[in-house]
Amino acid sequence: MLTFVGLGLYDERSVTVAGRDAIRSADRVVAEFYTSKLAGAAIEDLEAAHDTEIEVRDRTGVEQSPGDILDDAADSDVVFCTAGDTMISTTHTDLRLRAHERGIETRVVHGTTAQAAASSLTGLQNYRFGKATTLPFERSHAGDDLPGSVVDTVEGNRDRGLHTLVFLDIDAASDDYMRADRAAARLADAYEDTLGVVVARAGSPDPAVRADRLSTLAGESFGDPLHLLVVPGELHLMERDALAALGGAPDTLLEELVV
Protein backbone atom coordinates (compact mmCIF):
# COMPACT_ATOMS: atom_id res chain seq x y z
CA MET A 1 0.00 0.00 0.00
CA LEU A 2 1.18 3.50 -0.87
CA THR A 3 -0.37 6.17 1.34
CA PHE A 4 0.00 9.83 0.42
CA VAL A 5 -0.09 11.95 3.57
CA GLY A 6 -0.53 15.70 3.51
CA LEU A 7 1.46 17.25 6.37
CA GLY A 8 -0.60 20.44 6.34
CA LEU A 9 0.56 24.01 6.55
CA TYR A 10 3.02 24.72 9.30
CA ASP A 11 4.71 22.25 11.62
CA GLU A 12 4.64 18.68 12.94
CA ARG A 13 1.22 19.27 14.50
CA SER A 14 -0.41 20.39 11.23
CA VAL A 15 -0.96 16.82 10.05
CA THR A 16 -4.27 15.15 10.83
CA VAL A 17 -4.41 12.48 13.52
CA ALA A 18 -5.17 9.95 10.75
CA GLY A 19 -2.09 11.12 8.85
CA ARG A 20 0.09 10.90 11.95
CA ASP A 21 -1.18 7.38 12.60
CA ALA A 22 -0.38 6.38 9.01
CA ILE A 23 3.16 7.75 9.35
CA ARG A 24 3.71 6.02 12.68
CA SER A 25 2.51 2.63 11.50
CA ALA A 26 4.28 2.69 8.11
CA ASP A 27 7.15 0.35 7.29
CA ARG A 28 8.85 3.15 5.38
CA VAL A 29 8.30 6.91 5.23
CA VAL A 30 9.47 9.02 2.29
CA ALA A 31 9.00 12.80 2.01
CA GLU A 32 9.74 15.56 -0.45
CA PHE A 33 10.14 19.24 0.37
CA TYR A 34 10.99 20.66 -3.05
CA THR A 35 7.42 21.66 -3.93
CA SER A 36 6.87 23.25 -0.53
CA LYS A 37 8.22 23.18 3.01
CA LEU A 38 6.88 23.33 6.53
CA ALA A 39 8.05 26.69 7.86
CA GLY A 40 7.70 25.57 11.48
CA ALA A 41 9.35 22.15 11.45
CA ALA A 42 12.64 20.72 10.27
CA ILE A 43 12.83 17.10 9.23
CA GLU A 44 14.28 16.25 12.66
CA ASP A 45 11.18 17.73 14.33
CA LEU A 46 8.95 15.53 12.20
CA GLU A 47 11.04 12.46 12.94
CA ALA A 48 10.97 13.16 16.66
CA ALA A 49 7.23 13.91 16.72
CA HIS A 50 6.34 10.76 14.82
CA ASP A 51 9.09 8.58 16.28
CA THR A 52 10.16 7.35 12.88
CA GLU A 53 12.86 7.81 10.28
CA ILE A 54 11.91 9.95 7.29
CA GLU A 55 13.82 9.71 4.03
CA VAL A 56 13.83 13.00 2.11
CA ARG A 57 13.97 12.81 -1.68
CA ASP A 58 14.76 15.48 -4.22
CA ARG A 59 12.79 15.95 -7.43
CA THR A 60 14.93 13.53 -9.40
CA GLY A 61 14.60 10.92 -6.68
CA VAL A 62 10.82 11.12 -6.83
CA GLU A 63 10.16 11.69 -10.50
CA GLN A 64 12.97 9.74 -12.17
CA SER A 65 13.68 6.93 -9.72
CA PRO A 66 10.56 6.01 -7.78
CA GLY A 67 11.14 2.30 -8.49
CA ASP A 68 12.24 1.34 -4.99
CA ILE A 69 9.30 3.18 -3.42
CA LEU A 70 6.89 1.24 -5.60
CA ASP A 71 8.71 -2.05 -5.00
CA ASP A 72 8.34 -1.62 -1.25
CA ALA A 73 4.73 -0.44 -1.54
CA ALA A 74 3.89 -3.66 -3.36
CA ASP A 75 4.40 -5.73 -0.22
CA SER A 76 4.56 -3.34 2.72
CA ASP A 77 3.12 -0.03 3.94
CA VAL A 78 4.90 2.97 2.47
CA VAL A 79 3.93 6.55 3.28
CA PHE A 80 4.85 9.40 0.95
CA CYS A 81 4.41 12.81 2.51
CA THR A 82 4.55 16.45 1.48
CA ALA A 83 3.51 19.79 2.94
CA GLY A 84 -0.14 20.77 2.37
CA ASP A 85 -2.21 18.12 0.61
CA THR A 86 -0.02 15.79 -1.44
CA MET A 87 -2.34 15.39 -4.41
CA ILE A 88 -3.82 18.88 -4.71
CA SER A 89 -1.78 19.74 -7.78
CA THR A 90 -0.89 17.08 -10.32
CA THR A 91 2.78 16.98 -9.23
CA HIS A 92 2.50 13.56 -7.62
CA THR A 93 -0.37 12.14 -9.66
CA ASP A 94 2.21 10.36 -11.79
CA LEU A 95 3.50 8.42 -8.78
CA ARG A 96 -0.03 7.47 -7.77
CA LEU A 97 -0.87 6.28 -11.29
CA ARG A 98 2.34 4.25 -11.51
CA ALA A 99 1.34 2.47 -8.30
CA HIS A 100 -2.16 1.98 -9.65
CA GLU A 101 -0.83 0.42 -12.85
CA ARG A 102 1.16 -2.07 -10.82
CA GLY A 103 -1.92 -3.01 -8.83
CA ILE A 104 -0.62 -1.37 -5.65
CA GLU A 105 -3.39 0.00 -3.46
CA THR A 106 -3.14 3.75 -2.87
CA ARG A 107 -4.74 5.97 -0.28
CA VAL A 108 -4.76 9.73 0.26
CA VAL A 109 -4.82 11.25 3.74
CA HIS A 110 -5.70 14.84 3.08
CA GLY A 111 -3.91 17.83 4.53
CA THR A 112 -4.94 21.42 5.09
CA THR A 113 -4.19 23.70 2.15
CA ALA A 114 -3.09 27.30 1.67
CA GLN A 115 -6.02 27.84 -0.67
CA ALA A 116 -8.55 26.93 2.01
CA ALA A 117 -6.67 28.85 4.70
CA ALA A 118 -6.57 32.01 2.58
CA SER A 119 -10.33 31.99 2.42
CA SER A 120 -10.76 31.00 6.03
CA LEU A 121 -8.43 33.64 7.49
CA THR A 122 -9.68 36.57 5.44
CA GLY A 123 -13.42 35.94 5.73
CA LEU A 124 -13.68 35.82 1.94
CA GLN A 125 -16.16 33.11 1.01
CA ASN A 126 -14.62 29.99 -0.55
CA TYR A 127 -17.01 29.74 -3.42
CA ARG A 128 -16.72 33.32 -4.47
CA PHE A 129 -13.16 32.62 -5.60
CA GLY A 130 -12.51 32.10 -9.32
CA LYS A 131 -9.46 30.46 -10.84
CA ALA A 132 -6.24 30.89 -8.86
CA THR A 133 -2.93 31.94 -10.37
CA THR A 134 0.77 32.06 -9.50
CA LEU A 135 3.00 35.12 -9.68
CA PRO A 136 6.41 33.78 -10.77
CA PHE A 137 9.76 35.23 -9.73
CA GLU A 138 11.00 37.94 -12.09
CA ARG A 139 13.95 35.71 -12.98
CA SER A 140 11.69 32.91 -14.20
CA HIS A 141 9.76 35.35 -16.32
CA ALA A 142 11.05 37.63 -19.09
CA GLY A 143 11.57 40.93 -17.28
CA ASP A 144 10.03 42.19 -14.07
CA ASP A 145 6.64 43.17 -15.45
CA LEU A 146 3.41 41.48 -14.55
CA PRO A 147 2.90 38.27 -16.57
CA GLY A 148 -0.10 38.18 -18.89
CA SER A 149 -1.32 34.97 -17.25
CA VAL A 150 -1.76 36.80 -13.94
CA VAL A 151 -3.51 39.80 -15.50
CA ASP A 152 -5.79 37.53 -17.55
CA THR A 153 -6.79 35.53 -14.48
CA VAL A 154 -7.46 38.59 -12.32
CA GLU A 155 -9.44 40.26 -15.12
CA GLY A 156 -11.44 37.12 -15.92
CA ASN A 157 -12.40 36.79 -12.28
CA ARG A 158 -13.14 40.47 -11.70
CA ASP A 159 -15.42 40.54 -14.74
CA ARG A 160 -17.51 37.97 -12.93
CA GLY A 161 -17.21 39.57 -9.49
CA LEU A 162 -14.92 36.81 -8.20
CA HIS A 163 -11.88 36.84 -5.93
CA THR A 164 -8.45 35.78 -7.21
CA LEU A 165 -5.97 33.90 -5.05
CA VAL A 166 -2.44 34.72 -6.20
CA PHE A 167 0.12 32.15 -5.07
CA LEU A 168 3.56 33.71 -4.76
CA ASP A 169 6.45 31.82 -6.27
CA ILE A 170 8.48 29.50 -4.06
CA ASP A 171 11.93 28.13 -4.64
CA ALA A 172 11.86 25.69 -1.75
CA ALA A 173 15.21 24.13 -2.62
CA SER A 174 17.02 27.45 -2.06
CA ASP A 175 14.64 28.74 0.64
CA ASP A 176 13.57 31.64 -1.51
CA TYR A 177 10.00 32.88 -1.10
CA MET A 178 8.41 35.84 -2.85
CA ARG A 179 7.19 38.39 -0.29
CA ALA A 180 3.76 39.93 -0.50
CA ASP A 181 5.10 43.52 -0.53
CA ARG A 182 7.13 42.72 -3.63
CA ALA A 183 4.15 40.96 -5.20
CA ALA A 184 1.86 43.88 -4.36
CA ALA A 185 4.34 46.29 -5.97
CA ARG A 186 4.30 44.28 -9.19
CA LEU A 187 0.50 44.01 -9.20
CA ALA A 188 0.21 47.74 -8.42
CA ASP A 189 1.71 48.51 -11.83
CA ALA A 190 -1.62 47.45 -13.29
CA TYR A 191 -3.87 47.83 -10.26
CA GLU A 192 -2.52 50.74 -8.20
CA ASP A 193 -5.69 51.64 -6.27
CA THR A 194 -7.19 48.17 -6.27
CA LEU A 195 -7.89 46.38 -3.00
CA GLY A 196 -5.44 43.59 -2.21
CA VAL A 197 -5.40 41.24 0.77
CA VAL A 198 -2.17 39.82 2.13
CA VAL A 199 -2.21 36.54 4.03
CA ALA A 200 1.06 35.73 5.78
CA ARG A 201 1.93 32.48 7.56
CA ALA A 202 -1.44 30.80 6.96
CA GLY A 203 -1.78 27.82 9.27
CA SER A 204 0.86 29.03 11.70
CA PRO A 205 0.16 30.24 15.25
CA ASP A 206 0.72 33.88 14.16
CA PRO A 207 -0.90 34.40 10.77
CA ALA A 208 -1.37 37.95 9.52
CA VAL A 209 -4.10 39.41 7.33
CA ARG A 210 -3.80 42.90 5.89
CA ALA A 211 -6.11 44.55 3.36
CA ASP A 212 -5.47 47.85 1.58
CA ARG A 213 -4.64 49.39 -1.80
CA LEU A 214 -2.02 47.33 -3.61
CA SER A 215 0.20 50.41 -3.80
CA THR A 216 -0.04 50.81 -0.01
CA LEU A 217 0.66 47.11 0.64
CA ALA A 218 3.77 47.47 -1.53
CA GLY A 219 5.28 49.73 1.13
CA GLU A 220 4.54 47.51 4.12
CA SER A 221 6.26 44.42 5.41
CA PHE A 222 4.60 41.21 6.55
CA GLY A 223 7.28 39.20 8.30
CA ASP A 224 8.25 35.62 7.67
CA PRO A 225 6.92 33.64 4.69
CA LEU A 226 4.82 32.03 3.32
CA HIS A 227 2.83 34.91 1.89
CA LEU A 228 -0.22 34.86 -0.36
CA LEU A 229 -2.14 37.67 -1.99
CA VAL A 230 -5.84 37.87 -2.79
CA VAL A 231 -7.39 40.35 -5.22
CA PRO A 232 -11.06 40.47 -4.19
CA GLY A 233 -13.88 40.86 -6.67
CA GLU A 234 -17.26 42.00 -5.39
CA LEU A 235 -17.83 41.85 -1.64
CA HIS A 236 -20.81 40.68 0.34
CA LEU A 237 -21.47 42.60 3.54
CA MET A 238 -19.94 39.97 5.81
CA GLU A 239 -16.82 39.86 3.64
CA ARG A 240 -16.56 43.65 3.84
CA ASP A 241 -16.90 43.56 7.62
CA ALA A 242 -14.23 40.86 7.88
CA LEU A 243 -11.70 42.74 5.74
CA ALA A 244 -12.30 45.89 7.78
CA ALA A 245 -12.01 44.19 11.18
CA LEU A 246 -9.34 41.59 10.45
CA GLY A 247 -7.34 43.35 7.74
CA GLY A 248 -7.74 47.02 8.60
CA ALA A 249 -9.00 47.89 5.12
CA PRO A 250 -10.10 51.52 4.56
CA ASP A 251 -13.90 51.81 4.44
CA THR A 252 -13.98 53.84 1.22
CA LEU A 253 -12.05 51.16 -0.62
CA LEU A 254 -14.38 48.43 0.63
CA GLU A 255 -17.60 50.28 -0.15
CA GLU A 256 -16.72 50.48 -3.86
CA LEU A 257 -16.79 46.69 -4.04
CA VAL A 258 -19.93 45.95 -2.04
CA VAL A 259 -22.84 44.53 -4.01
Place this chain on the structure above:
Amino acid sequence: MLTFVGLGLYDERSVTVAGRDAIRSADRVVAEFYTSKLAGAAIEDLEAAHDTEIEVRDRTGVEQSPGDILDDAADSDVVFCTAGDTMISTTHTDLRLRAHERGIETRVVHGTTAQAAASSLTGLQNYRFGKATTLPFERSHAGDDLPGSVVDTVEGNRDRGLHTLVFLDIDAASDDYMRADRAAARLADAYEDTLGVVVARAGSPDPAVRADRLSTLAGESFGDPLHLLVVPGELHLMERDALAALGGAPDTLLEELVV
Protein backbone atom coordinates in the same frame (compact mmCIF):
# COMPACT_ATOMS: atom_id res chain seq x y z
CA MET B 1 -9.47 33.28 23.60
CA LEU B 2 -11.91 31.83 21.08
CA THR B 3 -10.34 29.14 18.90
CA PHE B 4 -12.17 27.90 15.82
CA VAL B 5 -11.18 24.31 15.11
CA GLY B 6 -11.98 22.57 11.83
CA LEU B 7 -12.67 18.88 12.51
CA GLY B 8 -11.94 17.89 8.92
CA LEU B 9 -13.85 15.54 6.68
CA TYR B 10 -14.74 12.24 8.22
CA ASP B 11 -14.26 11.11 11.81
CA GLU B 12 -12.52 11.92 15.11
CA ARG B 13 -9.11 11.36 13.50
CA SER B 14 -9.68 13.90 10.70
CA VAL B 15 -8.76 16.84 12.91
CA THR B 16 -5.17 18.05 12.91
CA VAL B 17 -2.95 17.27 15.90
CA ALA B 18 -2.93 21.03 16.64
CA GLY B 19 -6.73 21.04 16.57
CA ARG B 20 -6.94 18.02 18.84
CA ASP B 21 -4.54 19.68 21.28
CA ALA B 22 -6.65 22.84 21.27
CA ILE B 23 -9.80 20.82 21.99
CA ARG B 24 -8.13 18.86 24.78
CA SER B 25 -6.72 21.89 26.54
CA ALA B 26 -9.83 24.08 26.22
CA ASP B 27 -11.89 25.10 29.22
CA ARG B 28 -15.05 24.71 27.18
CA VAL B 29 -15.78 23.06 23.81
CA VAL B 30 -18.80 24.01 21.71
CA ALA B 31 -19.66 22.45 18.33
CA GLU B 32 -22.29 22.82 15.64
CA PHE B 33 -23.31 20.14 13.14
CA TYR B 34 -26.10 21.93 11.27
CA THR B 35 -23.89 23.19 8.43
CA SER B 36 -22.25 19.78 7.99
CA LYS B 37 -21.62 16.56 9.89
CA LEU B 38 -18.83 14.05 10.30
CA ALA B 39 -20.13 10.90 8.60
CA GLY B 40 -17.77 8.65 10.54
CA ALA B 41 -18.12 9.95 14.09
CA ALA B 42 -20.97 10.67 16.46
CA ILE B 43 -20.57 13.30 19.12
CA GLU B 44 -19.85 10.54 21.66
CA ASP B 45 -16.92 9.35 19.52
CA LEU B 46 -15.48 12.84 19.49
CA GLU B 47 -15.93 13.20 23.23
CA ALA B 48 -14.25 9.86 23.87
CA ALA B 49 -11.37 10.53 21.47
CA HIS B 50 -10.64 13.94 22.95
CA ASP B 51 -11.55 13.07 26.54
CA THR B 52 -13.74 16.13 26.91
CA GLU B 53 -17.35 17.19 27.00
CA ILE B 54 -18.64 18.79 23.80
CA GLU B 55 -21.72 20.98 23.83
CA VAL B 56 -23.64 20.85 20.55
CA ARG B 57 -25.53 23.97 19.53
CA ASP B 58 -28.22 24.42 16.90
CA ARG B 59 -28.30 27.35 14.49
CA THR B 60 -30.32 29.55 16.82
CA GLY B 61 -27.94 28.77 19.68
CA VAL B 62 -24.97 29.92 17.63
CA GLU B 63 -26.38 32.79 15.63
CA GLN B 64 -28.94 34.30 18.01
CA SER B 65 -27.50 33.54 21.43
CA PRO B 66 -23.72 33.35 21.31
CA GLY B 67 -23.46 35.66 24.35
CA ASP B 68 -22.38 32.99 26.84
CA ILE B 69 -19.73 31.65 24.44
CA LEU B 70 -18.25 35.12 24.12
CA ASP B 71 -18.50 35.76 27.85
CA ASP B 72 -16.47 32.65 28.58
CA ALA B 73 -13.99 33.33 25.76
CA ALA B 74 -13.24 36.71 27.36
CA ASP B 75 -11.53 35.08 30.32
CA SER B 76 -10.92 31.43 29.44
CA ASP B 77 -10.11 29.19 26.47
CA VAL B 78 -13.19 28.32 24.43
CA VAL B 79 -13.05 26.13 21.32
CA PHE B 80 -15.78 26.27 18.69
CA CYS B 81 -15.65 23.38 16.25
CA THR B 82 -17.35 22.31 13.04
CA ALA B 83 -16.76 19.74 10.32
CA GLY B 84 -14.34 20.77 7.56
CA ASP B 85 -12.72 24.17 8.11
CA THR B 86 -14.82 26.36 10.38
CA MET B 87 -14.25 29.65 8.59
CA ILE B 88 -14.21 28.55 4.94
CA SER B 89 -17.65 29.97 4.23
CA THR B 90 -18.82 33.12 5.96
CA THR B 91 -21.27 31.21 8.19
CA HIS B 92 -19.25 31.75 11.36
CA THR B 93 -17.47 34.97 10.43
CA ASP B 94 -20.11 36.83 12.41
CA LEU B 95 -19.13 35.00 15.60
CA ARG B 96 -15.46 35.73 14.99
CA LEU B 97 -16.14 39.42 14.37
CA ARG B 98 -18.28 39.69 17.51
CA ALA B 99 -15.37 38.30 19.51
CA HIS B 100 -13.00 40.67 17.76
CA GLU B 101 -15.22 43.66 18.61
CA ARG B 102 -15.11 42.71 22.26
CA GLY B 103 -11.32 42.49 22.17
CA ILE B 104 -11.33 38.71 22.55
CA GLU B 105 -8.39 37.06 20.84
CA THR B 106 -9.41 34.60 18.11
CA ARG B 107 -7.48 31.83 16.39
CA VAL B 108 -8.32 29.49 13.52
CA VAL B 109 -7.02 25.92 13.43
CA HIS B 110 -7.67 24.87 9.87
CA GLY B 111 -9.33 21.65 8.83
CA THR B 112 -9.26 19.67 5.61
CA THR B 113 -11.98 20.66 3.15
CA ALA B 114 -14.18 18.88 0.62
CA GLN B 115 -13.07 21.35 -2.02
CA ALA B 116 -9.42 20.40 -1.64
CA ALA B 117 -10.21 16.69 -1.36
CA ALA B 118 -12.27 16.77 -4.58
CA SER B 119 -9.25 18.03 -6.45
CA SER B 120 -6.85 15.74 -4.65
CA LEU B 121 -8.82 12.51 -5.16
CA THR B 122 -9.66 13.05 -8.82
CA GLY B 123 -6.26 14.24 -10.04
CA LEU B 124 -7.86 17.45 -11.32
CA GLN B 125 -5.47 20.32 -10.65
CA ASN B 126 -6.58 22.70 -7.91
CA TYR B 127 -5.93 25.85 -9.83
CA ARG B 128 -7.72 24.79 -12.92
CA PHE B 129 -11.01 25.03 -11.00
CA GLY B 130 -13.19 28.09 -11.51
CA LYS B 131 -15.94 29.27 -9.20
CA ALA B 132 -17.77 26.50 -7.34
CA THR B 133 -21.54 26.21 -7.07
CA THR B 134 -24.20 24.35 -5.08
CA LEU B 135 -27.03 22.29 -6.54
CA PRO B 136 -29.96 22.86 -4.15
CA PHE B 137 -32.64 20.30 -3.32
CA GLU B 138 -35.61 20.45 -5.71
CA ARG B 139 -37.79 21.46 -2.76
CA SER B 140 -35.69 24.53 -1.99
CA HIS B 141 -35.85 25.55 -5.63
CA ALA B 142 -38.92 26.30 -7.76
CA GLY B 143 -39.46 23.02 -9.62
CA ASP B 144 -37.02 20.22 -10.28
CA ASP B 145 -35.17 21.80 -13.18
CA LEU B 146 -31.60 22.89 -13.09
CA PRO B 147 -31.21 26.29 -11.41
CA GLY B 148 -29.86 29.09 -13.58
CA SER B 149 -27.11 29.76 -11.03
CA VAL B 150 -25.66 26.28 -11.61
CA VAL B 151 -25.86 26.53 -15.41
CA ASP B 152 -24.30 30.01 -15.37
CA THR B 153 -21.41 28.85 -13.22
CA VAL B 154 -20.70 25.73 -15.28
CA GLU B 155 -20.93 27.72 -18.54
CA GLY B 156 -18.76 30.56 -17.26
CA ASN B 157 -16.08 28.07 -16.22
CA ARG B 158 -16.28 25.94 -19.37
CA ASP B 159 -15.89 29.04 -21.51
CA ARG B 160 -12.54 29.51 -19.85
CA GLY B 161 -11.60 25.82 -19.88
CA LEU B 162 -12.05 25.51 -16.11
CA HIS B 163 -13.46 22.76 -13.90
CA THR B 164 -16.58 23.33 -11.80
CA LEU B 165 -17.03 21.81 -8.36
CA VAL B 166 -20.73 21.28 -7.70
CA PHE B 167 -21.53 20.93 -4.00
CA LEU B 168 -24.67 18.86 -3.48
CA ASP B 169 -27.22 20.20 -1.05
CA ILE B 170 -27.13 18.99 2.56
CA ASP B 171 -29.86 19.15 5.14
CA ALA B 172 -27.66 18.07 8.03
CA ALA B 173 -30.37 18.60 10.64
CA SER B 174 -32.58 15.93 9.03
CA ASP B 175 -29.70 13.79 7.74
CA ASP B 176 -30.71 14.35 4.13
CA TYR B 177 -27.94 14.44 1.54
CA MET B 178 -28.36 14.80 -2.21
CA ARG B 179 -26.85 11.81 -4.00
CA ALA B 180 -24.59 12.19 -7.00
CA ASP B 181 -26.77 9.99 -9.26
CA ARG B 182 -29.71 12.30 -8.64
CA ALA B 183 -27.51 15.35 -9.20
CA ALA B 184 -26.08 13.86 -12.40
CA ALA B 185 -29.61 13.20 -13.69
CA ARG B 186 -30.55 16.83 -13.14
CA LEU B 187 -27.35 18.09 -14.77
CA ALA B 188 -27.83 15.65 -17.68
CA ASP B 189 -30.95 17.59 -18.69
CA ALA B 190 -28.62 20.30 -19.94
CA TYR B 191 -25.39 18.30 -20.33
CA GLU B 192 -26.35 14.75 -21.34
CA ASP B 193 -23.07 13.66 -22.96
CA THR B 194 -20.83 15.88 -20.89
CA LEU B 195 -18.14 14.34 -18.69
CA GLY B 196 -18.95 14.40 -14.99
CA VAL B 197 -16.83 13.20 -12.08
CA VAL B 198 -18.41 11.86 -8.91
CA VAL B 199 -16.49 12.01 -5.64
CA ALA B 200 -18.09 10.04 -2.81
CA ARG B 201 -16.98 10.02 0.82
CA ALA B 202 -14.01 12.35 0.35
CA GLY B 203 -11.72 12.10 3.35
CA SER B 204 -13.07 8.72 4.49
CA PRO B 205 -11.11 5.45 4.34
CA ASP B 206 -13.18 4.32 1.31
CA PRO B 207 -13.65 7.27 -1.03
CA ALA B 208 -14.93 6.62 -4.55
CA VAL B 209 -14.17 8.44 -7.79
CA ARG B 210 -16.14 7.74 -10.94
CA ALA B 211 -15.97 9.62 -14.24
CA ASP B 212 -18.34 9.19 -17.17
CA ARG B 213 -21.11 10.89 -19.14
CA LEU B 214 -23.54 12.63 -16.80
CA SER B 215 -26.37 10.56 -18.30
CA THR B 216 -24.45 7.37 -17.45
CA LEU B 217 -23.62 8.52 -13.92
CA ALA B 218 -27.34 9.19 -13.42
CA GLY B 219 -27.95 5.44 -13.64
CA GLU B 220 -25.24 4.37 -11.19
CA SER B 221 -25.10 4.40 -7.44
CA PHE B 222 -22.24 5.60 -5.27
CA GLY B 223 -23.00 4.40 -1.76
CA ASP B 224 -23.06 6.46 1.39
CA PRO B 225 -22.81 10.28 1.36
CA LEU B 226 -21.28 12.82 1.17
CA HIS B 227 -21.19 13.10 -2.59
CA LEU B 228 -19.76 15.84 -4.78
CA LEU B 229 -19.80 16.28 -8.53
CA VAL B 230 -17.21 17.92 -10.76
CA VAL B 231 -17.84 19.08 -14.32
CA PRO B 232 -14.36 19.26 -15.86
CA GLY B 233 -13.35 21.91 -18.37
CA GLU B 234 -10.30 21.27 -20.50
CA LEU B 235 -7.96 18.49 -19.42
CA HIS B 236 -4.20 18.36 -19.25
CA LEU B 237 -2.66 14.98 -20.07
CA MET B 238 -2.04 14.05 -16.45
CA GLU B 239 -5.62 14.94 -15.56
CA ARG B 240 -6.87 12.77 -18.41
CA ASP B 241 -4.74 9.86 -17.26
CA ALA B 242 -6.01 10.24 -13.70
CA LEU B 243 -9.68 10.26 -14.69
CA ALA B 244 -9.13 7.19 -16.86
CA ALA B 245 -7.21 5.23 -14.21
CA LEU B 246 -8.98 6.36 -11.04
CA GLY B 247 -12.48 7.05 -12.40
CA GLY B 248 -12.81 4.60 -15.28
CA ALA B 249 -13.73 7.35 -17.74
CA PRO B 250 -14.16 6.27 -21.40
CA ASP B 251 -11.18 7.34 -23.53
CA THR B 252 -13.28 8.93 -26.28
CA LEU B 253 -14.97 11.20 -23.78
CA LEU B 254 -11.64 12.30 -22.28
CA GLU B 255 -9.92 12.93 -25.62
CA GLU B 256 -12.50 15.55 -26.58
CA LEU B 257 -11.41 17.66 -23.60
CA VAL B 258 -7.65 17.35 -23.87
CA VAL B 259 -5.79 20.51 -24.79
